[in-house]
Amino acid sequence: MTSTIVRTTTRVMLPFIIVFGIYVIAYGHISPGGGFQGGMILAGAAILLILSYGFDKPARFMSHLQSLESGGVLLFIFIGSITLLLWLPYLADLGIIPILNIIVAVKVFAGVTLIYVFIARWELPHD
């Protein structure tokens, strides 16, 4: 899967996919899309990168991905609880939805890439 054609195509396509993903996240509260969908698109870009360039370089980032994912959950709950401090019900409409979108997108990106990395690791020759 790491031939020259695949690598060149990836190099050309990757910026467009990433920009489109960020667009979907940023406009999530007005038009269709949002945190989850944008995060999946970004994860698609990351998986494409891993598929076409091999596995050695991304292996360093795995523990960072795990911290990113669980930190994302804590951050989501924390920011959602800010409304609790103002004695309003949880997740009331205060205009924080775009921030929640970005947190969710980070978490989904980390999570889905981790899933791919963990499943793909079994296929590799052990070293």
Place this chain on the structure above:
Amino acid sequence: MIDYEPVLIVITPVIAASIISFLLPFLKTEKLQEIPKYIALTALALPLFYLIYLAPQISSSALEYRMGGWTAPYAINLVIDSFSYIFLLTASLITTLAFVFSMRDEKKSKGKFSFFFLLMVAGIYGVFLSGDLFNIYVFFELCVITSYILVTLGDQTRSLKAAFTYLILGSIASLFFLIGIGLLYLNTGALNIAHLSSLVSRLDTTVQIVVFIFLFGAVAVKAAIPPFHTWLVDAHSTAPSSVSAVLSGITVKIGLYIFLRVFSLGFGLQGITNLLLVLGVCAALGGVLFAIFEYDIKRLLAYHTISQMGFIVVGLGTFTAIGVAGGIYHIVNHAVFKGLLFLCAGSIIYRTGTKDIRKHGIGTTMPITLLTYLIAAFAISGITPFSGSVSKSMIEASISNYRLVGFLLTVTCIGTVTTFSKILYYSFIKTLKKDGVKQRFQEVPFGMQLSMTILAFFCIVLGVLPHLWLDTVIVPATSSITGGYSQISPQFFEPLGIVKEWILVGLGILFLLVVIKQRENVDKIRRKIKELHLNLKIVLMMGALTVIFLFFRVLH
């Protein structure tokens, strides 16, 4: 001031789980890897104490919390009312004690077990707390997906295939549930349970039949009612012991909880009682029959779960006040004593290293395990001062019109006594001699002993003081289902009942002697029971659903 109580119960395990997963890359040494277990223990004990503190408030009114501050009936709300309170209390007790049990048994899983266990508990609390049909589905999926993962963490030789079968069949159940919700929404336009209960009875009969079939299919797979039960034995027997206790005790009951919530919506169909009685009797007899042939201790207990669920379905199926009260009481009892039995089995396996009861031969060298096992066995057989007799007498009082059902349930009681005396005989009375020397086994560590003792204590308390529990928790629960506070006056501790029980015990021990004498034939029959493949299991489920659908069409 908004009352936050339901949210706190659900969110404590979730926050603890995310803290654990955040700390996971930082725990390098062995000593630090003990930290997730203590975090999880705190997060499991806090809702338990909180629920006990909330007890006086529940009996007066329901606690409701609306997400986002929207008004009913558009809001997604979390409700603690008297019906869900009893389930929440049982769930928190069993999960805390099962986790205490597993703290020593974890084989180097580095906090992953605690993480998934906490998420499963959050899912269980969420199912019991939600007042909205789709919210039940979301939390139900959380609970069930984490239980698939926990099943794979057990006994590695067989757990993968069992987890895969469980996954596929559970997903089919979830899809059926979702289609049922969709049809309900299409025809009534509401998803809130309190709001739906006034709208369902006005629907067309055909629509009611179809919705009932889909929802019943989902509920039956999760509650392991035959012929939908095929996933249960493999999944519960290959999971780790504490997870088996929680799965058999609580996760199986979630199906019945959803059943009661949905059928209190007021489906006006005629054949439901007959259908449930037939299926309940099939479950009870079939479970005990297969349990007699087994020699693996956890498979035996798992087949037995199917049998007891049959009892509960018979009790709930009559839809009378005493039947539903007996069913709910039996749900609580079964969670307690089946959890205790799985923990006993877990401690036996921990010390002897094998699941085959013919190779155990403990004798009296593990006294606490023996004592708690005896208490659980007496409770499950329905001997009088223990908890099983209360609920069984209530269920048998509710089916007094149906003689055949009563007779078959009595036969099931005999079979129950046989299977538990079988474990008693093989594991505890026969001592194993290795090279002529009697084996001595040590008792299990203190944490395991503590959980088993507390559960045995509850077995006794639930049986000796039935009126205390009935008046405070069970009767309010029943009145919110059958609507109307009818006078339930069961008679406990009557001498005729006690004589009948001991006659059943005697017959059971006689049958056990037959089984022991014919042990080679029993072994041959066991080997001949072939396992169905995954495809055939699904075909069986769909065939059964079609038959039930035709049954209802004929009746209307």
Place this chain on the structure above:
Amino acid sequence: MINGMNIGIIMFLVGLFGMMTNKNIIKIIMSLTVAENGVLVFFISLGYVIGGQSPIITGDVTNPVDPLPQAMMITMIVINLCLTALALTIAAWIYHKYHTLNVEDIIDDRL
């Protein structure tokens, strides 16, 4: 006759049939995905109003389709993702351990 709900139910039944007859684990998981997507299509077309517009509040929207099933389905897509990821992980683990992907060939040692 051909509206979204019927197509959704047909897709669900096709997926169910696929789960009943396939022997390969990956094909069973793919049939599960088809069935889930069938339920998705069924739900989304529950809320369809004939001649309605998309329910996004910008500009003039006089006749929106029902947004509630769509919101439910976004949640369901996430749950299905978790389920499919878990199923594929278990399938990869089974292949690693038993070296076969046929459901009938996975022989466990029974007691």
